[in-house]
Amino acid sequence: MSKLPLKIILLVSLLLGGFAATANTPSCQADDCIAEQKLYLSWAVGYGQRSNPLHGGKKLNLVVLPEIYYYSKYWFFDNGRLGSSLTLSDTTSLSIIGQFNQEKGYFQQWFSGNLLQFEANTLTMPQFSTAMERQAPMQIAISEVSKRPTAFDVGLQLDTVSRGTSWQLAYWTDASRQHHGQYASLGARRGWQSPYGKWQVSAHLHWKSAQLIDTYYGLTALEVPAGQEYQGRDSWQAELRLNWNKPLTERLSVLMLLRYLQFDSAMTDSALVRSDHVTTWFGGVSYRFF
């Protein structure tokens, strides 16, 4: 048993403690509360990176990021997620959502999940590092294993708001019969405004089934020498996000995005996996067209 569960508990309790301490803001906050039947489109230009936790995997350099969403009365599209919501009460909704599985993004940069993010590998920039990279006894690079599938998942997501904090519970399953697995997440999100800008912080705890982990990070006897195979297990992963933006005009803002994803031993026991975490950061300016 690794020290990961303790890390997860500390991270999540730190965030939720912060949420409780600032619990008096209205439940529908300006940036979270949007008009139906209106297209929102923004582009951010700047620079950032997403680390790749796999041996032989390239860092994803981020130059342009899109933010696109549209909510009609019956369906919505929100940054690559397509779905339909049922309003259960003023503060609670249940949504059925479809989206591409994100695991493929570590294996292939021009994957749909990374589609609108530019790659610029000639640039070298400093990378955040909050944990020691793992020294695996053996290393298997992406190029040495067979191609991992592109999967499309369908899920149910319950969203509710309590004292200004958005809570989210989601359960996903493979609709494309590629990984035959499931995953779930529980998370909280909160935004607030200060003289220094607008902030949004979120914490999620993810569970990914053994089939899902095995499909992407498992190693079969056909891919590796005898004795080095890996059979995927259920994985628990903790995620923290921090968004900051400072409006300069009605449409132009300066923004900074940070994301940290922590893996457990079900991931790091695979010889494909080099690091026990993924860090993503981006800084730049955004312009809202609609």
Place this chain on the structure above:
Amino acid sequence: MWLLRCWLALLFVFSLGSLADSAADQCKEPLCWQVSPIVCVADKLEQGCEAELRVIWFSDTPRTVCLYLAEQAQRCWQEATSGQWRQQVDWRQGWLSMRQQQQVLLSTELQVLSRQPAKRRRISGAWSIF
């Protein structure tokens, strides 16, 4: 000024008269009514809406009926074959009915529409593609 008021009053009487005539012509049931408008347009839904509501009704036999807005009687008629009513009403009260001894004979819903589209909460955080 009084000339303008008289002209407007006259115009209103004529318009009600012509409205009543056309409603009477269109009535092919034992009891029918014309309610207008049934939609009130507000700037924002939560602000509510107030507007003048007009009701004209006709019956082929004399009736004792009352007009209700929500559960409150607004006007009653004794053994009448027609009637007219107009008043400034709060649209949030929502439901208009014509009743005879508490039996609902006719009813309609008063709808409030907003110039601004409905608001809802996003299911994803900002820049969630990141």
